[in-house]
Amino acid sequence: MGIQIALAGNPNCGKTTLFNALTGSSQHVGNWPGVTVEKKEGRLRGHADVTVQDLPGVYSLSPYTLEEVVARDYLVGEKPDAILNIVDASNLERNLYLTTQLLELGVPVVVALNMMDVVRKQGGVIDVAGLSRALGCPVVEISALRGEHCVQAAEEAIRAAQAGQAAKPQRFDDALEDTLGQIEALVSPCCPPAQARWYAVKYFERDSRAKLDGLTDAVQAKIEAVIVSAEDAADDDAESLVTNARYVRAAVLARAAGRPAGQHRLTVSDRIDRIVTSRVFGFPIFAAIMFLVYYISISTVGTMMTDWVNDVLFGELIPPAVEGFLVSVGCADWLQSLVLDGVIGGVGAVLGFLPQMMVLFLLLAFLEDCGYMVRIAFLMDRLFRRFGLSGKSFIPMLIGMGCGVPGIMATRTIENERDRRMTAITTTFIPCGAKLPIIALIAGALFDGAWWVSPSAYFVGVAAIICTGIILKKTALFAGDPAPFVMELPPYHLPTVKSLLIHMWERAAAFVKKAGTVIFLACAAIWFLQSFNFRLEMVNAGESMLAAIGGVLAPVFAPLGWGDWRAAVAALTGLVAKENVVGTFGVLFGFAEVAEDGAEFWGTMAQVFTAASAYSYLIFNLLCAPCFAAIGAVRRELGGKWTLIAVGYQCLFAYAVALCIYQYGTFAVTRAFTPGLAAALVVTAAFVWLLVRPAKRPERKLQRAAAAE
Amino acid sequence: MPLSFAQPGQTGVIRRITGRDEARRHLENLGFVAGEQVTVISELNGSLILQLRDGRVALDRALAARILVA
Numbered sequence A: 001m002g003i004q005i006a007l008a009g010n011p012n013c014g015k016t017t018l019f020n021a022l023t024g025s026s027q028h029v030g031n032w033p034g035v036t037v038e039k040k041e042g043r044l045r046g047h048a049d050v051t052v053q054d055l056p057g058v059y060s061l062s063p064y065t066l067e068e069v070v071a072r073d074y075l076v077g078e079k080p081d082a083i084l085n086i087v088d089a090s091n092l093e094r095n096l097y098l099t100t101q102l103l104e105l106g107v108p109v110v111v112a113l114n115m116m117d118v119v120r121k122q123g124g125v126i127d128v129a130g131l132s133r134a135l136g137c138p139v140v141e142i143s144a145l146r147g148e149h150c151v152q153a154a155e156e157a158i159r160a161a162q163a164g165q166a167a168k169p170q171r172f173d174d175a176l177e178d179t180l181g182q183i184e185a186l187v188s189p190c191c192p193p194a195q196a197r198w199y200a201v202k203y204f205e206r207d208s209r210a211k212l213d214g215l216t217d218a219v220q221a222k223i224e225a226v227i228v229s230a231e232d233a234a235d236d237d238a239e240s241l242v243t244n245a246r247y248v249r250a251a252v253l254a255r256a257a258g259r260p261a262g263q264h265r266l267t268v269s270d271r272i273d274r275i276v277t278s279r280v281f282g283f284p285i286f287a288a289i290m291f292l293v294y295y296i297s298i299s300t301v302g303t304m305m306t307d308w309v310n311d312v313l314f315g316e317l318i319p320p321a322v323e324g325f326l327v328s329v330g331c332a333d334w335l336q337s338l339v340l341d342g343v344i345g346g347v348g349a350v351l352g353f354l355p356q357m358m359v360l361f362l363l364l365a366f367l368e369d370c371g372y373m374v375r376i377a378f379l380m381d382r383l384f385r386r387f388g389l390s391g392k393s394f395i396p397m398l399i400g401m402g403c404g405v406p407g408i409m410a411t412r413t414i415e416n417e418r419d420r421r422m423t424a425i426t427t428t429f430i431p432c433g434a435k436l437p438i439i440a441l442i443a444g445a446l447f448d449g450a451w452w453v454s455p456s457a458y459f460v461g462v463a464a465i466i467c468t469g470i471i472l473k474k475t476a477l478f479a480g481d482p483a484p485f486v487m488e489l490p491p492y493h494l495p496t497v498k499s500l501l502i503h504m505w506e507r508a509a510a511f512v513k514k515a516g517t518v519i520f521l522a523c524a525a526i527w528f529l530q531s532f533n534f535r536l537e538m539v540n541a542g543e544s545m546l547a548a549i550g551g552v553l554a555p556v557f558a559p560l561g562w563g564d565w566r567a568a569v570a571a572l573t574g575l576v577a578k579e580n581v582v583g584t585f586g587v588l589f590g591f592a593e594v595a596e597d598g599a600e601f602w603g604t605m606a607q608v609f610t611a612a613s614a615y616s617y618l619i620f621n622l623l624c625a626p627c628f629a630a631i632g633a634v635r636r637e638l639g640g641k642w643t644l645i646a647v648g649y650q651c652l653f654a655y656a657v658a659l660c661i662y663q664y665g666t667f668a669v670t671r672a673f674t675p676g677l678a679a680a681l682v683v684t685a686a687f688v689w690l691l692v693r694p695a696k697r698p699e700r701k702l703q704r705a706a707a708a709e
Numbered sequence B: 001m002p003l004s005f006a007q008p009g010q011t012g013v014i015r016r017i018t019g020r021d022e023a024r025r026h027l028e029n030l031g032f033v034a035g036e037q038v039t040v041i042s043e044l045n046g047s048l049i050l051q052l053r054d055g056r057v058a059l060d061r062a063l064a065a066r067i068l069v070a
Helices: A015-023 A066-078 A089-102 A116-121 A128-135 A150-163 A174-190 A193-204 A217-234 A238-256 A268-276 A282-299 A301-328 A333-351 A354-370 A372-385 A391-400 A404-413 A417-427 A433-446 A453-473 A497-516 A518-531 A545-560 A565-573 A580-588 A599-608 A611-623 A628-638 A640-670 A675-692 A697-708 B022-029
Strands: A003-009 A040-044 A047-054 A082-088 A109-114 A139-141 A486-488 B011-017 B037-044 B047-052 B055-059 B067-069
Touching: A003 A015, A003 A066, A003 A089, A003 A150, A015 A040, A015 A047, A015 A082, A015 A150, A047 A150, A082 A089, A082 A150, A089 A109, A089 A116, A089 A238, A109 A128, A109 A150, A128 A139, A128 A238, A139 A150, A174 A193, A174 A217, A174 A238, A193 A217, A193 A238, A217 A238, A238 B022, A268 A282, A268 A372, A268 B037, A268 B055, A282 A301, A282 A354, A282 A372, A301 A333, A301 A354, A333 A518, A354 A372, A354 A391, A354 A433, A354 A497, A372 A391, A372 A486, A372 B037, A372 B047, A391 A404, A391 A417, A404 A417, A404 A497, A404 A628, A417 A453, A417 A628, A417 A640, A433 A453, A433 A580, A433 A599, A433 A611, A453 A611, A453 A640, A453 A675, A486 B022, A518 A545, A518 A580, A518 A628, A545 A565, A545 A611, A545 A640, A565 A580, A565 A611, A580 A599, A611 A640, A628 A640, A640 A675, B011 B022
Parallel strands: A003 A047, A003 A082, A082 A109, A109 A139
Antiparallel strands: A040 A047, A486 B055, B011 B037, B011 B067, B037 B047, B047 B055
16 A cells, blocks of 8 residues: 655645646646645655645635535545645745644644745744644745755655654643533544544534534534533634634744744735736736737737748648658548548647647736736726626636637636636637637628727627626526635746746647547548538538538528528537638638638628628627537536536527627618518517516515515 | 725724624635734725735625724
């Protein structure tokens, strides 16, 4: 049996960095509190039999957040052989608050004191020996960032695990100790002796998630009596009694470490905050930074790199080379077609966005790691709250500008379940990098490349988010106040290049993986459908299975102004990857090779579409269900049922908006009243009603009260 | 006085946190307990950035109103 070491600590204490240093695996490193919601484990470097388990960052082991539940279920249920507790020395008391809880678990504990450089920079010192004596467990100074003494800390934990000496809990004040002693006596027959203290404290706190099986109702009643008498004596509730006692201990421990209580003076970081989060400068600074990010990644540097990949790498270099190879080995025509048109064409179109996305993700990683991103959440919170989202919803949407998949993955940092679902549903309304070619195609073919088409797409995306927030918040599914906004703000600091690159790659990898798996298969499937008819004969796209499917679908979209089967098929292939829409048009209009914005067939396009139907088509594609990869990401984050709700809502919403755009746009030109226009008017009326109707919640409360009577 | 009334630069000692729910527990776990000193670093439309112990915490107005300081 190998040794299990659990890494536990506050968010932002450097835990993930330490985990990377110990296991050598690359993992996300950032400032965003609670970024590692998943459990991650790895083998300790140089010790094949030692497993390191990375736990989510938590402030406490209470059962109120997902992270806390994950961490404590592991610590109590699976009992690691030792806990390596990372403590941020620059915020000692708050970190030691968690340590007092870890010491009660009946597991050996070693404290790794991180961020000593910050303390020294502030002119502070820490008495490591004194702290170790007061805690009754080994304390090791480390620097996770520079990888100093990390392995020593882990080896100390191995020694503690081998010795098997459980950590000694901290002693609270006499009255509380007396009460806990009584409860401990009552619960101890039903639990391992080492965990008696933990269960005593949890039963005292009336923690509903800590339940011992063998405890009879009679004993539970006795425990409740003990709790009530203690609460009456102290005139406070049990949980607060424990919390306060812990802080008293944490302060004592900090004093033992020679660390004076928090000096109340303004740091550089505070001075930056005074400006960056001020009423006057906050939003202008934010707007300027966002413009810069967009300008660099989408308009200039990123696009130049993407153009190179699309035109040179997947245009002039790879396809001819592969074709030459396939011809030289005498490969069958259909296989050549599959590899070149299906796979390389499709996957290449997707990978073309990678450079652009890498630049965007690098810039966002910088904003996140330097600490500005959490300030954005703070800035946006009040605004977002008006339509039922929280400030934290903004970060996934920013990332979604690059690719919806990492955007949806970023919703994990939102603790409140309702907010998280709402954000996952709305994030893909923001046009992602892959939707830009569709915008360029429509703008070029029908609007003469008018400047306003692209900004209007973002505007529609934002409006869709706002309307969705308001509409869904009024349904029973999402009723309730948004979660209160509390967030730790790490001090501003310059991120290391390594952490930026790791961070960028994590997001980009999600995108590459999508290109390699889902899109790879889907490209092959689409190629098959458009190259064969139902008798499995190789035919032109116009006579293929895909055309037949498009013919069936087309009437559904006729009210939106694009009943042409090719438009329907293109939208369908957009489900695979949005950038496929342009390529599919190219194939269906009979062009083998088209540019990213489809400039070759703008003329044909203009014959099939009107201005109104083209814009309706654009908006439908922007708002409807995202690509399979993004849908898959939603399913991973929210589960199957909520994915159906999300996709269903998105498609319905897109259909309604596109219908209105086409019908009103057509009416503006023709001045003719049609059944379609009547339908659009009905939809608009329903939409307005959904927006302004009173919220669902008070009504439900009344009904429940009535039912109770 | 509720913390939501405090101005940037002002320091107070927490007397009590009102309410009995998870949000209060979360505040306590972050270090908002009676007797602790808090300083308002910045204020934006009622939302606050606070200095508490050695850390900085952002709060919205609704939560700040539940922290009574003196």
